[in-house]
Amino acid sequence: MTSDRRNLYFYYHPHEELNEKLKPIFQLAEENNFKIVDDSKNANIIIAVGGDGTFLQAVRKTGFRQDCLYVGIKKENEAGLYCDFDIEHYNEMVDSMINAEVEVRRFPVIETTINNESTFLCLNECSVRSTLIKTIDIDVFIDDIHFETFRGDGLIVATPTGSTGYNKSVNGAVVDPKIPCFQVSELASLNNNRFRTLGSSFILGSERTLKLHVQQNGNDFPIVGMDNEAYSIRNIRELTVQMSQNVIKTVRLKNNSYWERVKRTFL
Incomplete structure (x- = not known):
């Protein structure tokens, strides 16, 4: 680890047991000339302690920083596709960082613009679903060409790393994160003579633009999920999804x- 990356910010949800486990990590880091900061703006390494959900929150809460590295530390029995390190083996983490036994990987990010106004970044996925006990109707456009009219519970747009999450639970493909792309998967589509969809996930290249026009037929308050946070925004008419120029730089062994992490998690 280079000498200019020495300011550490730890993102976690405090509780007594975790606080005790973190004390020796803090001490070991300081003994090896790392500085622990209280404000993420002053950090150049942001460490999320928890599972993948905590990692996603850390990235979002700290603003998808482009000038720092993100590190994931998992607790026991936590999923760890974003987390290379284990809290029980913190010595290995510090040794690896000091002895350059780690590499920097770059994860693709998508950006979602709602009603041509507000833009949000997503590391895992963006989803749109009905808040009512009824289907939602969405016109799907690829590069401004009408592709299909969807009726069902909703749609998921996933990054390659997000392909192992919500997307996989609806039988979407698991995608290599070295491929800059995003995937669209259906939630309980209804196919009949009026509404006809592809009926399977499809993958769009990084140069594509996806537009989702939500038909205004009573579903004016759909839930839009950004990674593991939900937003209920009034009168959603259109969502535009593209690959972002941003990437998330993470440290891996x-x-x-x-x-290898996919195999450990699912096989």
């Missing part, structure tokens, strides 16, 4: 590839 050299001997711990994405597909």
Whole structure:
């Protein structure tokens, strides 16, 4: 780890047991000339302690920083596709960072613009679903060409790393994060003579633009999920999804590839 990356910010949800486990990590970091800061704006390494959900929150709460590295530390029994390190083996983490046994990987990010007004970044996925006990109707456009009219519970637009999350639970494909793309998957589509969809997930390249026009037929308050946070925004008419120029730079062990983590998690 280079000498200019020495300011650490720890993002976690405090409780007594976790606080005790973190004390020796703080001490070991300081003994090795790392500085622990209280404000993420002063950090150049942001460490999320928890599972993948905590990692996603850390990235979002700290503003998808482009000038720092993100590190994931998992607790026991936590999913860890974003987390290369284990809190019980913190010595290995510090040693790896000091001895350059880690690599920097870059995860693709998508950006979602709602009603041509507010833009949000997503590391995992963006989803749109009905808040009512009824279907939602969405006109799907790819590069301004009408592709299909969807009726069902909703749609998921996932990044490659997000393909192992919500997307996978609806039988979407698991995608290599080295491929800059995003995937669209259906939630309980209704196919008949009036509404006809592809009926399977499809993957769009990084140069594509996806537009989702929400038909105003009573579903004016759909839930839009951004990673693991939900937003209820009044009168959503259109969502535009594209690949972002931003990436999330994370630290991984050299001997711990994405597909090795997928295998450990699911197989």
